[in-house]
Amino acid sequence: MHKPLALVVDDEADILDLIRITLGRMGVAAVTALTVAEAKRQLERHRPDLCLTDLSLPDGSGLDLLHYLNAHYPELPVAMITAHGNMESAVAAMKAGAFDFVAKPVDLAALRNLVESALRLRGRTGALDEQGATDMPLLGDSTVMEQIRVLIAKLARTQAPVFITGESGTGKELAARLIHAQGPRRDGPFVPVNCGAIPHDLVESELFGHKKGSFTGALADKEGLFQAAAGGTLFLDELADLPLPAQVKLLRAIQEKSVRPIGAAREVPVDVRLISASHRDLSQEVERGRFRRDLFYRIDVIELRMPALRERPEDIQPLAVHILQQLAQTAGGIDPAACPTLSEAAIAALVRYPFPGNVRELENILERALALCEGACIEVADLYLPAVERARTPDPGTASTERRETTVDRARWNQTVAARALGMTPLALRQRLARLGIEQ
């Protein structure tokens, strides 16, 4: 393989020299440019493997160059050189498709990490991306799932922080794993952390580590999860549950790309890609003062929304068939050829069911059905779909209320008919309407 080549664009000759020498020590050759125009000329002559560009250049901005490169050389990873502390422009650059950023004065360890990640992308093809996907397929033929798979492949090529939203069980962790598995960090660790599951007084020590004796109970030095994820991806699930003091430290870790273990004298650089997720609306948490706005801004650089299963009912059948096959193999030890199938009525019942627990609930329903069904076919009765739930969605404040109202409207306020349509007794319906504050 030829010696990797970087294009470095900066209007300060000193910085160009410094970066060129550093890259040279890493076995990376460099061509340089002082302006956008010169950078374009260099691109006509050379085929670089990565580009590092300053944000403000004499004849345009680094963002202009980024747009040009994205349009003409979409495979080329572009990293921004930003002024120290100017996270706004770093965030803007990543939103515009930059692979990563490095702050001035350029920290050599950070530059090394960035270049190594970019070079790992070199020569990557679609086939490799698909290989990452087949290990843990994100299933679904709906247009929205197709779009999500394309977006995941794109996100895998950058280092930008991704914030994944969606109800519980919609596949947020699976999406995070795929971004990791299809990207240049695939050989590094993927460290999932459920922020809601860590006791508040231990969060900082768990995330950032501690030194022996830094607090009662700190009997030995302990590495934090940030360090455990070095070279890989840290997945912070249920981020909204992170207590405010830990949010401050997380903000600093993102900005400085380094962490300070509790009781340590100095910060240690960490090379971690951050992906976070929450089933709660983080912007609402910001409004309520429970989540720091500045942190939200840095976490939510690119948002990926995983849709609820009931928003894409066409995915239910293929998912159910795939999950059944997998369950039969792993849990039941059943030969896939002998795996029970779903009756047409059972499929129709699943497609009608609103799945408040999304794909995870579908997995649970099928696992139970597989254990209980006696023949070669899973019938509606084997599914044990909660009767009342059939008309419900998880948020009683919105969708389920609307659904009840339209059903009740349609029944012209005849509660007996409406109750029958909803699969509940008239008394239960009256109680539910009263609880939802709907006039009877």
Ligand SMILES: Nc1ncnc2c1ncn2[C@@H]1O[C@H](COP(=O)(O)OP(=O)(O)OP(=O)(O)O)[C@@H](O)[C@H]1O
């Ligand atoms: N599109 C999909 N294709 C295949 N499996 C899926 C899909 N979506 C979710 N799953 C499966 O459903 C289960 C739940 O997914 P996952 O844990 O990623 O959800 P989550 O949104 O992170 O849930 P929570 O918010 O409760 O942590 C997992 O076993 C996952 O593999």
